[in-house]
Amino acid sequence: MPELPEVETVVRGLQPVMTGQTIAKVDVRRPDLRIPIPKDFARRLEGQQVAQVRRRAKYVLIELASGDTALAHLGMSGRIFIEPQNPEPPGKHDHIVFTMADGTQIRLNDPRRFGLVEIDRTDALDQHRFFVHLGPDPTGNGFNGPALAAALKGKKCAIKAALLDQRVVAGLGNIYISEALFESGISPKRLAGAVQGSRAEKLASAVQQVLARAIAAGGSSLRDYVQPSGELGYFQHQWAVYGREGEACPGCDCDIARTGGVQRIVQASRSTFYCSRRQR
Template identity: 35%
Template sequence: MPELPEVETVRKTLKKLVVKKTIENITVYWPKIIKNPVEVEQFIDALKGETILDVGRRGKFLILYTDHFAMVSHLRMEGKYGLFPKDEPFDKHTHVIFHFTDETELRYRDVRKFGTMHLYKKGEEFLKPPLLELGPEPFSEDFTKEYLAEKLRKTNRKVKPTLLDQKVFVGLGNIYVDEALFRSGIHPERLASSLNENEISILHREIVATLSEAVKKGGSTIRSYVNSQGEIGMFQLELYAYGRKGEECKRCGTPLEKTTVGGRGTHYCPNCQRL
């Protein structure tokens, strides 16, 4: 699933591609993607004639802003946006097409069909699900060491599931949790409440640093992820832990191991991250 760095890369690309384009019509081939409003025709009618003014992001969600509306979009496992000429053929996995007046189309393709779109009047998008329940952004002033410490100390969960919880703070998924924990020297099965002040300080620093570096690299290309122009991210070349089971640790040479924590495949170094 694309995480914050990948979604931020898509946001930047989409902003270059679709801002100032006016929606002439919308074709929805898989109605279940549209979560709000319930009636797909209402979704289509609301956006007809609207011009895209900006593309934002909140956590792993994209937000397309038009004259009067905010469309909140989650890519889930395999969702992708791309801009195409209207005459270019599309395959069976293209489920939503935004037809623009300049004869181009923004197409949403999703092999797994897990993606979602919510449409709200501008100003209401943060007052209702799915954005309402999200924690702070990791790059915001609200995400402090003190905030992280408070959340970790008040839970009985292991540290990895806690960091994956988007209600605690947003943006971390399986890849970057493994990376931040490796860089912090913290075993993913440690109880979150067992971390001391120094460990929390290091973890906070490495969460921000890992995500910042990944954003600069355009995210990681894992499985089939590409951004909306077909470009791949390069941060996978920098990964210390994720996807490297059996390979030597870049720090100590110990073979990396993989286990399951909170139902998620988890990579770690048994030497650098002792339980």
């Protein structure tokens, strides 16, 4: 489920319960995620103090005072829950349980097990195989119109497929790509290399705007980013086109009977939603 805004919301929810606290125990209940959990994962975390919790692309980073950083990717179905002291026993898909020194538990739950965790030296993270190929984070300074245009230059695939490529921009996923293309008025079928100049400017700012709105929704609709269930990172979404096949396009007042409203097509074997009248 999680794209960049959901991961950001998870991170903001973890910060108050982990920052400055000591991890008392790490229980790896199922090690066979997409990549097997490293054998020394629990040992390197237990007894260590958390210096900070942050995000890179769709990865959650838990930086320890020891100089190690644990990283987690939630894949398609990964979730993180915060449980108060004396919680219910862990469920079927709670693969990792972190218990903090004050008794608070953090659980990584992932039915499909497409997620992964890893631990590495903090000063070597930039060279880590997961990070070395990542493009700029769309919420950071390195992402803007000219940078996006340069990354897209010469690319022969559709713009939709190019934006799925984490080397171009790191953190976008299937949903927010549809949303950003809609916001910018660019057709998902447009040749990626043809998105240059003012079109690239427009797309870059649409990406920033769509993500900022989603992150704001994550923080505003919940108390401290935590739902009553203890779940982090999921909130009431308000997508303009994603999942709205056949509905009226919210951007134009066209006649649905004639235009078909929001269209669903398949690109790179993923669904894309768009308005063929508004997006060119």
